[in-house]
Amino acid sequence: MKRKIIHVDMDAFFASIEQQDNPEYRGKPVIVGGLSGRGVVSTCSYEARKYGIHSAMPMYMAKKLCPQGIFLPVRRKRYEEVSEQIFKILYDITPFVEPVSIDEAYLDVTHVDKNPEDIALEIKKRVKDATGLTVSVGISYNKFLAKLASDWNKPDGLMVITEDMVPEILKPLPVTKVHGIGEKSAEKLRSIGIDTVEDLLKLPQENLIELFGKTGVEIYNRIRGIDERPVETMREIKSIGKEKTLEKDTKNKELLIQHLKEFSEIVSEELIKERLYCRTVTVKIKTADFAVHTKSKTVDKYIRFSEDIYEVAKGILEEWKLEQYVRLIGLSVSNLSPVKYEQLSFLDKRLVKVIKAGNLAEEINKRIGKKIIKKGSELLKDNK
Numbered sequence: 001m002k003r004k005i006i007h008v009d010m011d012a013f014f015a016s017i018e019q020q021d022n023p024e025y026r027g028k029p030v031i032v033g034g035l036s037g038r039g040v041v042s043t044c045s046y047e048a049r050k051y052g053i054h055s056a057m058p059m060y061m062a063k064k065l066c067p068q069g070i071f072l073p074v075r076r077k078r079y080e081e082v083s084e085q086i087f088k089i090l091y092d093i094t095p096f097v098e099p100v101s102i103d104e105a106y107l108d109v110t111h112v113d114k115n116p117e118d119i120a121l122e123i124k125k126r127v128k129d130a131t132g133l134t135v136s137v138g139i140s141y142n143k144f145l146a147k148l149a150s151d152w153n154k155p156d157g158l159m160v161i162t163e164d165m166v167p168e169i170l171k172p173l174p175v176t177k178v179h180g181i182g183e184k185s186a187e188k189l190r191s192i193g194i195d196t197v198e199d200l201l202k203l204p205q206e207n208l209i210e211l212f213g214k215t216g217v218e219i220y221n222r223i224r225g226i227d228e229r230p231v232e233t234m235r236e237i238k239s240i241g242k243e244k245t246l247e248k249d250t251k252n253k254e255l256l257i258q259h260l261k262e263f264s265e266i267v268s269e270e271l272i273k274e275r276l277y278c279r280t281v282t283v284k285i286k287t288a289d290f291a292v293h294t295k296s297k298t299v300d301k302y303i304r305f306s307e308d309i310y311e312v313a314k315g316i317l318e319e320w321k322l323e324q325y326v327r328l329i330g331l332s333v334s335n336l337s338p339v340k341y342e343q344l345s346f347l348d349k350r351l352v353k354v355i356k357a358g359n360l361a362e363e364i365n366k367r368i369g370k371k372i373i374k375k376g377s378e379l380l381k382d383n384k
Contacts, residue, residue: 002163004116005231006107007138007146008090008123011155013103014043017082018072020132029053029069031062038245038327042074046155079103082131089126093119098231106143108231120158142227144179151177166225171198179227180219185212197223237274241282241332242266249288249325253317256285256329260313261306263331268306271333277302278333281312283320286328295320302337309333 010016014032019025029048033041039059051066063071083102090097096108109119120137127135136157138149145166149159161169170177174196176186188211194200200208200223208216221227242263250256260283271278282296295316303309313331 001110002141003108004110004112005140005143005146006109006116006120006123007143007150008086008105008107009136009138009147009150009154010086010103010127011134011136012043012045013082013133014074014079015045015048016133017079017131018070018075019045021078025070029066030072031059031066031069032072032074033059033062034245035059035071035073036245036247038247040245044069082133085130086127086135089123089130093123096231096233098233106146106231117158117160124156124158142225143229143231144222144227145225147179148173148177163225167197167201167223170223170225171196171201173197175200178219178222180212180215180222237276237336239282239332239334239336240267240270240274240276240278241284241330243284243328243330243332245286245328246326249327251322251325253322256326257314257317259329260317260331261310264306264310264313267331267333268304268309271304271336275338276336277304277338278309278336279303280333280335281309281316282332282334283313283316284328284330284332285320285322285326287324288327289324290327291324298335 015030018030018032019028025045027047028045029051030045031041031048031053032043033039037060041053041055041057041059041062043055044053044062048062048066048069051069053062053065053069059071062069079102086103087097087099087105090105090107094107094109094112098106098108100106107119109116112119116139120139123137124135127133134156136150136154138146138152138157138159138161140146140149140161141163145161148170149161150157152159174186175181175189175194176183178197178200181189189195189200194203200219203220205217205220208220210216212219218227244259244263246259279302280296280298282294284292284294286292297312297316299312303312309331
């Protein structure tokens with residue numbers, strides 16, 4: 001059976017919420033992000049995009065391009081409230097939802113007894129009724145094409161890509177539209193005369209493997225409409241981190257260590273919330289010339305408390321010889337586990353799987369508001 005995948009992507013999410021909450025901002029260029037001298041654009045309205053403004057652009061540059069713009073700080077708590085409303089609608093439709101970010105998700109509606117286009121229209125209407133916001137929706141038989149479709153005619157778009165449309169519909173697209181090809185990879189391709197998907201289709205798989213390693217196989221398949229990635233209802237968290245661009249470049253280690261202490265507390269709270277432990281701590285710095293450097297340390301035992309994370313991070317930075325001024329400092333943890341163990345035995349590995357399965361069942365039941373998935377032990381009790 002061909003899968004039916006929907007990709008939902010809110011339109012200019014942060015900026016749209018600001019325009020919805022403040023009617024006087026509607027129809028005007030709204031730019032949301034860090035307002036300090038080192039701040040960057042998080043999101044901007046479609047009116048602001050006409051001036052060439054885009055996310056991740058330095059805020060000072062956005063102000064030069066559009067001095068008459070409305071520049072606003074990020075109100076994350078408000079955006080999370082609206083996101084929660086939207087995801088409740090998505091989970092009403094199916095428990096098979098993969099959140100990608102605060103304003104984006106995949107849904108697997110293969111087993112929903114409705115036409116995917118009708119589901120998409122329902123999502124758009126319910127989101128609009130509940131929040132006043134528009135959403136763009138893409139429909140296809142895999143994740144790559146569904147995401148591509150949602151971006152096709154933003155804002156407030158709806159696009160379906162069927163199997164018989166591939167690869168013709170993809171051929172004119174720039175290579176950056178292919179999942180797995182970022183700007184650096186695109187530059188590499190342009191240097192050998194590859195600008196579009198049509199150009200890319202002419203390369204044999206071996207050449208793509210030479211260029212991108214094992215990702216080359218995935219790219220080769222995707223541009224031919226093949227993407228077997230499932231919708232993951234509970235995404236595995238690979239790392240948790242926090243970073244900050246400093247008000248002023250510095251070599252003062254005491255100041256940088258103070259930031260690491262603050263980050264350790266934030267990361268620890270997130271680990272506890274997610275019921276996770278970590279073994280690897282990484283400190284990241286960006287120097288005045290915008291070069292990024294990282295150093296990591298893996299400890300013997302799994303940790304989660306801020307004091308332990310801070311001690312490791314502090315040790316990394318104290319041993320680091322800072323030859324240039326630092327403009328950004330960051331801390332992240334990885335090598336995560338849902339249980340605290342020294343070394344996994346065969347039985348421990350089975351336990352981890354049980355914990356993950358239990359968490360998934362709990363999450364689905366919570367989202368749909370009913371206990372439809374039970375553990376085997378609960379079923380045995382029910383039958384006694």
